[in-house]
Amino acid sequence: MQLVDEAESDIMKRKVLSGSVLSSCCDLVDEEHSVQALISLLNWYRAACHYGQEPSGITTPDIYYDIEDSETFAKVIVFVLQKADHIFRNILGLSASSNKEKILKLKNNPKWDSLKPLIKSFLRSTMHLVNHAADLEIIVFALTQLRVSIVFFAAFPDSLKKLIKLSVDLWVTGEGVLSQQAFLILKDISMVFNSECFDTCFINMYKAFLHDCDIPKADSDQLPFLRDSLVELCSQDMQKSYTKASVSIAQLAKLLKMALTTKNKEAVEKIQSGHYTNCVDLWVNFIAANIQDCDLQPLLYTIVQVINGVATLFIGPRYLLLRVKCIQWLNHISRTSGIFVPIASLVLDMLEYKTTNEGEKQEKKLEAVSAVKLPKNWLKSQNFQEQCIFSVIELLAVHFAQWSFHISFPELATIPVMRLKKFNERSTMEGLKRVVKRFIEQVELNIEFVQMKRDEAAFSPNDQQSTETFLQLEKRNKTAPYTQYYQSIIDKALGTKEKK
Amino acid sequence: MGKSRRKQKTIPPPQLPPDVPEEDIEFSDEDLKFVEENTDYARFVTRIDTGAINRQCSLKPKTVEDKYQEERSKKKAQQEGKGNNEIQVDPVDVLPVKTLDGKLHYRTVLKTSKLADGDTEELEKDAFEDENTLNKSQRRAKAKKSKKEAKKQEKEFPEEIVQEEETPQAAVLAEVKEELSAEETFENKKNKLAELGMQLLSDPEANIKSLKEMLEISKDENTKIVKLGLLSVLAVFKDIIPGYRIRLPTEKELEMKVSKEVKKTRFYESTLLKAYKAYLQKLVVLEKQSVYNQVATRCLCTLLDAVPHFNYRDNLLISVVRNISSPDEVVRRLCCSTIRSLFSNEGKHGGELTVQAVRLIADQVKSQNCQLHPNSIEVFMSIRFDEDIGKRDREDENKKYRKNNKRNKQEEQNQVQENERKKSKREMMSKIRDEVAADYKGVTYEPDAMERRKMQIETLSAVFETYFRILRNTMYSIGESTEADTATNPGAFGSHPLLAPCLDGLAKFTQQLDLDYIGDLMNYLKKLASSSSVSNNSKQKNSKLLTVSERLRCCLVAFKVMRSNLNALNVDLQDFFVQLYNLLLEYRPGRDSGEVLAESLKIMLCDDRHQDMQKTAAFVKRLATFALCFGCAESMSALVTVKNLLQRNVKCRNLLENDAGGGSVSGSIAKYQPYATDPNLSGALATVLWELNLLTKHYHPAISTMASTISGMNTSQNQTFLSAVTPQQAFADYSLAKESFEPKNESRKLNNKLKRESCGDETKNVPEVDMVVLNKKLRESFTILRDIEEDERVRMEKKKLLKKQINVVKKKLKNPKYKKKN
Known part of the structure; x- marks a missing residue:
């Protein structure tokens, strides 16, 4: 036993990479585009990427690559990631903007046979690095460098599938830069391999997007980012995403219709789930x-x-947020x-949410609720009523x-305006009354202005062209007091959201 | 089964069941197959002591009954002799069980055994027969069964042996027995009910006495049994109650000598009637208990529905009406549907019950102070008032009379030739015919036209009395609430539960309403319609106030009343227009009924004949403004109305044109007052329908096109055609509930250019990577990985070392001799 063990380890050649070897190798590759040097360099690269995971080097059982120190380790990875794409292209004689058809044509190129395994090794090693590296910056760097060579995946459809899966995972779970880079990879893939991969990318991303949207996320910016990037992806191929969107929206409509007609609990709950609202959100943005x-x-x-159906399905103060x-x-x-989409009646309903004015003050942040339905006891708080009125004013301001x-x-x-005035007559809360009053004043100013201008006009309502041009000039310079007032309300609303 | 057979090996051969000749035994294929498959189990057969069996079988009982008798007496003797320490194995009747009602049951084990052979009914019937006096037919049936039974005996006895084996666990056994017997009695009773019921249905005259028995069973303590009993008796009654009302013979008639047949019938009828009475009394009692409420009500309702001509119908009706506003949804619905069917099938009871029911409901409304469930008034909608009840009959009579006259004349001519005897015979015949006709009339209770007319008038007056009571009550409750609104809290059915159905009913029956009352009615409606929550301006939310829908309904009813009476009365409807004008602003899509709104737009605006220009313009303007704020259904119905109004009022089309000169037609008020509450004072003629401009940008294609058609209407040209679409239709078509959610125009042209080749901003997307930091990170990760690897390697080596050592030690241990030799 003992003897055999020792014999085996003797047979395995231990190739240790030292800094000097590496630099000479790099020079050879960089300047002379030596394929031989490239092979060994990529072997080292592979070893570096798998470093720590495969101590015995299974792929090449007769040679065992080892790396001498951390300096060389860093250098081999950085060098290959930075230069590999360039070198491949140089050897193959490809321009920087060659598309996948050119790659597929390479089969006739005599150099392709020798380079193909090298490219594959590079791509797979890099993917391995992305998958296993512990540090964010390393992953990001590897991803950005990998993005440059995405065209080469045309020759390796299996690896491409793996890459999509990997990127989707990173896109959904990653934070900030990483998620963004992963998305860029996906976007490039769907651009370069338009016909085949758009669907795969989209479906995977869509599923991932909706997968855990019911779980409140700590990072509240994550979901909007995911949504926006998905929208960006969809915008690349309108023909395809149009059909996707119409299918998905039809599905949403079907669910809603079921809920509207049967009113059964299960169907209604489906509508208020995060799944449903996120889906609506996605398509609205699209x-x-x-x-x-x-x-x-x-x-x-x-x-x-x-959306109108959803809004009318859930009546009552508890569904304020929805x-x-x-x-x-x-x-x-x-x-x-x-x-033109009329919203006034939907907004004004919120004015009449019955609340008891003398309810105990509960200082809670309403925005922090993830659930669609508000807890009952909140409805009594003064804060809630304020929230109602502020929302009314904010939404009307956007509309107006x-x-x-x-x-x-x-x-x-x-x-x-009539309804707001009526509210002011009834309400007992001075603070709210003042806010509403100011809003009414501004709107009335606006009304007066338009009315004045209108009286001067000489055209009739059926004169579409003239009405289109009416007051366009005034609209452009945003100096009117009410315009500024609306803007300030909208900004304030955005501000409160960002603060949160 | 198999298990029990195996156990037999240890048990002495049991007494055999009543003997059956060998050739009578038929083995089914299944049996044979079973034996073939389980030959092991059947091995005992070879060891059977045939001698002992033959000894036992030598006695041949005459009938099965005799055998049972014998067995029972034998067993008794044995039990007396041996005491209780051993229960005699008896394959026929194992373990007598005393049931709750004190009867002895034999062969209870059949219950388990019958699971095995699946022939349930026969066996259970046997069980009944054992404890009941047998009637003839049953006895006959029994004789047939005995053969089959005998066959079963074979299969049964293994089970019985199991029973015997269990004797040590007496306590457990007793429990099981109790359970079994409870279940058994339940089953027994159920089956008995079924049997009795079937008998009654097949031959009611012969078996009329079993009714009593069935009623007895339904007095059980078990609620299930009672319910079943009630329902089965119901089924029987429904079937056997005759199509006439039973009149019990007077004493005089009883004294008279009658034929056997008549006696039989009399007996039958009186028994039936007595049982029916008892049944009804029972139902009325049970109906008050919550457990039986639903069942009893169901029975009452079904009876009232099925036999409304029969005796005691008044009592039935009373108890049904009492439940008409029951809080129990099921009960209420049952009662309401029964009353409805009474109203719509008057032929069954000649209309008398209609009057009574309406009276009873009216009384109930009165006594409950209008706090009932809306359903209880909604039933009135099913009453049919026939305008020309008398007329047709009278015409018929006239015709008949004329015909008869003719015939009489002819007959008179003939008569001359006839002799005296024939004449007297004819007279007698006609006399008899008259008598028969009178009798028939007495029996069938078919009221003539006059009576029906009278009843109808009575019904009408009761219905309107109820309606007016509700209106007045609502008005007073509003009046009260302004003074002290905390005094009364709304009932369980909301604040004005009966108002909506009452208004619906008024709208339906306006034709029947007496002109004298219309003035009052209009006053009530006016007050109710104007009872706005705004005018009070109260800060507390007043639950007593009418909702927008209710007020709209009041306006609607007023218009309907006026229209159906051909505007005969000169009542000013102006107030109702004012109400509608303001209610448009108070309408809330979720809370108020859009259908009512659309209907009022149709009835009050589209159908109004002589329109004031000022008022029309005001409505046009307000509706257009309204359309800007609400959902598509509301917008669409408003726009349809606008279109309709503009089509009929040429002058109002001035609203479509911006007259530079200013209001040439604007009338007294020069400027439009959007917040005015009176349409006549709004000065709407001075304004322009600018709303249409925004509406053409509406997301809904139908609304957008509608707006452009309206704005395209010409002032000079008089369009005579009116659009066929009503506001109601528009509302229904465009409401979300009916929405198909399919895109309206399928013509889509996507410019399929790839959007912005994002090469430009690609560079922007590449994040700045600090190479120094990256290098450092890479180095760090390398060191970490190397450390881990080193660590691992060291551990592996240690392990190897350890292994080697162990191997060495093992070798040493294994080959001590070899080592020694070495």
């Missing part, structure tokens, strides 16, 4: 991002109807598309700011 460039009218119509969310979506869509120079503004504001 539509908002692309409505200017593409004709998404049918999608817009359906999603607006769905209602606010719905109106924000509607405002967002309306603002980006320039299409959009149409403040439209010729129909006075009529648009009529009913909301």
